[in-house]
Amino acid sequence: MSLLHPDRLFPADSTTREIARSLFETVENLGIVSPHGHTDPVWWGENPAFENPAALLVQPDHYVLRMLVSQGVSYAALGIGPGAESDPRNVWRTFASHYHLFRGTPSRLWFDHALSEVFGIEKRLSPETADESYDAIAAALATDAFRPRNLYDRFNIEVIATTDSALDDLSQHHKASESWSGRVVPTYRPDAVIDPEFEGFADNLDLLGEITGCDTGTWNGYLEAHRARRAYFIKMGATATDHGHPTARTADLTPSDASGLFDRVRRGTCRAEDAELFRAQMLTELARMSCEDGLVMQLHAGVHRNHNTAVFKTIGRDRGFDIPTQGSFVEELKPLLNAVGMDPRLRLILFTLDEDTYTRELAPLAGVWPCLRLGPPWWFHDSFEGMRRFRQMATETAGFANTVGFNDDTRALLSIPARHDVARRVDCAFLAELVTSHRLDEDEAFALAPQLASGLARAAYNL
Structure with missing residues (x-):
């Protein structure tokens, strides 16, 4: 007996299930667009x-x-x-x-x-x-x-993005581009050099200065260092940045206040409130840079990382002890949005682990601010029920066009086709229910299915 039932995740009602099946047949074998994830660049560079x-x-x-x-x-x-x-x-x-x-x-x-x-x-x-x-x-x-490159072909991956530290030399991306035709692009993740509470923050700023030749002892030199690294990532194919912050708070300080804040965090004398304010200010600064260079921003907010201190100290990050926290976006994003939110060059994709914000905040925000898009459910919610709840809670206010389809956000290579399979089945089931409840015509459902499967992601991430 097969481990996988062909009708898994489809509606129990026979009429709706039949429409879902038909929709799924049109997207099941579409190429995978994976615009955000954490696969090891070594896999693509060295193909071990x-x-x-x-x-x-x-x-x-x-x-x-x-x-x-x-x-x-x-x-x-x-x-x-x-x-x-x-x-x-x-x-x-x-x-x-x-x-x-x-x-x-x-x-x-x-x-x-x-x-x-x-x-x-x-x-x-x-x-x-x-x-x-x-x-x-x-x-x-x-x-x-x-081997990884052959699995890339077997899984019908069209493009996959890794997530890379601002301090990474991207040598594995060099190797991949020189020896292979697969499309693997980096993503600029600057957490190590914009979060004063990140381990080794001061040393990280020194290294950022060494890499870029910029004076990261000054506010203006520090910002120039970011611009230099972003330009290098773009040269290597990057189309997006990614920011993992405890909250979605943003700020828009005067240049002199921002410079003074930077001096405090650079000296290592800042308090927790200063650290949060600096992260907030940097989101707005990096949004301005995105208006200049075209990189799409992603904000993954609302995680208490490394909840078990002993495990973090003895084993390290990403060992299961990252826990969702209550999120908020309306007041937190206002400084950034009022600064650059109407600039047609900016695209900011928002992710949350607090589902309550879908209907109360995120869908209404994305439903009016032209720079905003809603990222799919991730981490704890990238599941059948989580994806269904997202569609039910966000679609009526934000529509489909203000979402970005699906990304797998995984470091587990073999789960990539599985995750996209689940997402496509959930979306086809949702569209089928809209058809059978006469909220959507069948031809519209067939037009939307490939957009949800890969088209929206390709467009949102400039891929």
Whole structure:
């Protein structure tokens, strides 16, 4: 029996389901546009073979880690951190013995999709099938067909964006562009040099100055350093920036006040309020730069990162302890929007982990400010129910055109086709329901389906 039912995620009502099926047939095999994600640039630059099933599918996936940790599985048992298990087969067995924990979760859908569609495995993962599946996956990973560039072609990816520090030399992007025809573009992520609470902030500013030849000891020199790095990213194919901030707060200080604030954060003498104000000011400054150079802005706000201090100190970032927080956008974005929000050159894509803001704030904001677009549900909400709620809560006010389709936002390469499959099924089901409730004509639904699948993302990110 197949792990994947052909009608998964489609409506139970037979008439609506039939329309959803027909819509899905038109988008199922469209190329994947992945405008925001976290795949390792080394994969594209060097095209290495993946180590083993555990290193590929378990250890880098924070969805998997957080569920297992919540049920008492140690990081060490997963091959991570002090005292880590050194045998990847044992890590895989631990994962398989807890696979039942993922029932009803998006991780289960994505993982079953990878097992079935990528590796041809149709037995559900369990303690009994752990070794058999490990051997099958390991054997596949030893072949050239499962190297990253070949998977890019197999998954029908048209373009994929990585997320790269402002301090990255983009050497792997150089290697990829010189030796391969696949389209992989960087994204400018300046958090390490605009967040005074980021570890090593002062040293990061020194390095930014060394890289650019700008004087990052002064406010104007610091801004010039950003412009120089952005220009380099654009030269390497970048079309977007990305900003991961605790809040969506923005500010528009006078030049003298901004310079004074920079002096305080540069000396390391600022308080938490100064750090937040500096991040807020930099969002507006970078929005102005986007008006100049055309880079699309993305703001991922509302995450309390590294909630477990001990795990952060001993193991590091992205280990499952990032938690959504309450968000707000109306007052927070007002300084930036009043400064440059009507400039036709600016596009700012907003993401949230606080669903309450969809109807109260985000859809109304995107429904009037011409620079704003709504990013799809991400992280904790990139699921069947999360995507449905987003469409239901945002569409009536913002429409479809003020959204940007779907992006997978993942570092897990094998889940990319699975995530796009889920998004396309959810959108086709939503469109089918609009048709059967006579809110949309069928020809309009067929026109919208490919836009939601890839067209809106391609346009929004200038791809």
